[in-house]
Amino acid sequence: MVFRQMKDKRSPSELEALWKEDDMAGGEKVRAMVVIMRTNGCCWVKHGGCTMCGYREASLHDVSEDDLLKQLDQALSRYKGEPFVKIYTSGSFLDDNEVPPSVREKFYEAFSGCSRLLFESRPEFITEETVKTLPRNATVALGLESSDPEVLATAVHKGFTPDDIRRAGLLLKQNGLAVRTYLLLKTPFMTESMAIRDSVASARFADEFSDEISVNPLNVQRGTYVERLWKRGEFRSPWIWSLVEVFRQLHGTVHARLMSSPSGGGAQRGVHNCGECDKKVLDAVERFSFSQDISDLSVTCPCEARWRAYMESENLLGSPADLERGFENELTLRMV
Numbered sequence: 001m002v003f004r005q006m007k008d009k010r011s012p013s014e015l016e017a018l019w020k021e022d023d024m025a026g027g028e029k030v031r032a033m034v035v036i037m038r039t040n041g042c043c044w045v046k047h048g049g050c051t052m053c054g055y056r057e058a059s060l061h062d063v064s065e066d067d068l069l070k071q072l073d074q075a076l077s078r079y080k081g082e083p084f085v086k087i088y089t090s091g092s093f094l095d096d097n098e099v100p101p102s103v104r105e106k107f108y109e110a111f112s113g114c115s116r117l118l119f120e121s122r123p124e125f126i127t128e129e130t131v132k133t134l135p136r137n138a139t140v141a142l143g144l145e146s147s148d149p150e151v152l153a154t155a156v157h158k159g160f161t162p163d164d165i166r167r168a169g170l171l172l173k174q175n176g177l178a179v180r181t182y183l184l185l186k187t188p189f190m191t192e193s194m195a196i197r198d199s200v201a202s203a204r205f206a207d208e209f210s211d212e213i214s215v216n217p218l219n220v221q222r223g224t225y226v227e228r229l230w231k232r233g234e235f236r237s238p239w240i241w242s243l244v245e246v247f248r249q250l251h252g253t254v255h256a257r258l259m260s261s262p263s264g265g266g267a268q269r270g271v272h273n274c275g276e277c278d279k280k281v282l283d284a285v286e287r288f289s290f291s292q293d294i295s296d297l298s299v300t301c302p303c304e305a306r307w308r309a310y311m312e313s314e315n316l317l318g319s320p321a322d323l324e325r326g327f328e329n330e331l332t333l334r335m336v
Contacts, residue, residue, distance in 0.1 A: 012038055012063040013070040018078055022290075024212075024257065025084045025115040029290050032084035032116075035075045039063050039098045042091025044122065044159050051157050051188055054221030055090045068103045076110055083115040093119035094130055094140075101133070108135045118180065123160055123168035131175045139211070140172050145184040146198055147205035155187040162205065169209030181210040181256075185217040185246065185271075186238040188226055191314040192307070195238055199246045207254040217243055217271035219264040230269070236322035240265070240273045240281045241307040244297050247285075251294045259289035277301035 016036040023032040040063050042049065079085070087107065091098050099107075111117050118139040126140065134140070144165045145156050152158040169179050183202045186195035203213050217238045220230045229235040240262075247258055262285070264270025266278040273281060280299055287296040313323055 010038065010060065012060045013067040014038065015071050015074050018075060020082065021261075023084050023086075024290065030084055030115075031082045032086055033075070033079055033082045034086045035071075035088065037068070037071055037087065037089045037099075039068070039089045039091070041098070042089075042122075043095055043097065044091065047159060048157060050159075051155065051225040052184070052218055052221065054224045054227075065100055065103055068099065069106060072103075072106055072110060079111075081113075084118070085111045085114050085116070086118040088120060092121040092125050094121040094125035096125075104133075108138075112137070116178070121168075123164040126168040126171060128171070131171055131177070134175075134177060136176070139178040139180055140168075141180040141182060141214075142169055143182045144202060144206055145182065146187060147202040148198060151187055151190075151198065155189050156184065166205075166209060169206070173209050178211045179209055180212040180214060181206040183213060183215045185215050185243055187218065188229055188235060189320055191320045192239060192242050192311045193315060194320075196242050196245050196249070200249045203246070203250050203254055203256075203258070207256050210256040212257045212259060213254065215243060215246055215258070215260045217260070217262050217265075219262070219271070220269035230322075233322045233325045235320065236324060237264075237269060238271050239307045239310070240271050240278060240285070241304055243271060243285060244281065244299075247288060247297060248294065251292075257292065260285050261289065274301065274303035274306065277303060 016038050018036065019034050021032055021034060022029055024030065038060050040061060042055065044050065087093060089098055093099050093104065108117070112135060115137060116139050117135060117137050118141055120141040120143065123142065142165050144162065145158060146152055147162045149161050152161065169181065172179050183199050183206070185199050186192070187198070190198065199215055203215070206213055218226065220227050220237060226235060243260060243262070250258055262271045262282065265282045266272055272278050281301070284297050284299045288294070310323060314320065
């Protein structure tokens with residue numbers, strides 16, 4: 001109730017957030033401006049939404065075209081000529097009910113001078129007609145999450161199939177546009193070893209239509225189904241070692257740039273190891289995301305043996321439950 005009151009007090013004409021970070025454009029590491037918009041929200045929320053997505057809480061009601069244009073003005077007031085601009089909403093930038101075409105055109109015009117303009121969309125909004133309206137500097141981000149249809153339907157409740165994403169990705173590529181595909185490392189009900197296999201298989205599926213593949217370790221967001229599992233000890237966010245293993249297995253086998261910028265890394269709700277090595281290993285992941293040099297992932301910590309023991313215990317028990325909450329002593333014995 002308190003959160004809802006705070007949410008209702010937020011102005012629909014103000015951005016949710018804006019910051020600057022590093023990313024790639026034209027084969028070089030550059031500064032990027034990240035814009036998080038307040039919109040009427042993702043259309044899929046009306047059908048229950050995705051199990052891990054808490055962005056519905058950032059959505060508002062009755063956000064008008066004028067509100068969205070005022071948000072654009074705020075973004076432009078902070079824009080310092082960064083060559084890469086990313087625009088995120090609670091759902092799909094190409095959904096007319098979330099961002100009307102006239103507003104999208106204003107965004108395209110405002111950032112026509114940058115090298116890359118990235119935004120996200122569900123595949124149903126990527127059509128022959130829509131693609132023709134996209135600027136040539138556009139990179140469209142597709143949230144595939146997993147190439148396993150059953151995982152998408154049950155564990156993620158995504159509302160589309162891997163083939164839907166493939167169709168959209170190939171259509172974008174055929175029209176000369178760039179594609180960044182998001183994968184979710186460790187959906188609900190997966191063990192660590194299952195999550196690694198799923199992300200590796202999904203990346204190879206996505207490589208056909210992707211310029212970049214971003215592997216996103218699941219971060220436990222508030223008010224989600226995943227949070228309920230996590231609070232009951234039925235889910236543990238992935239180990240950073242699992243993310244490193246995904247990149248090790250994929251390196252040299254896909255053409256797309258591999259990357260990851262974990263949300264909540266090092267926290268219990270986010271991807272984490274023992275706590276002592278988290279920053280070191282996350283820094284290695286960041287270096288690899290830019291260099292694609294596998295030697296950047298050559299980091300070590302005694303907890304890597306703990307991670308392997310954890311996976312062995314999961315496989316023996318046949319359970320994705322958070323074993324650290326109840327089997328710490330057993331894992332320590334196995335590691336020794």
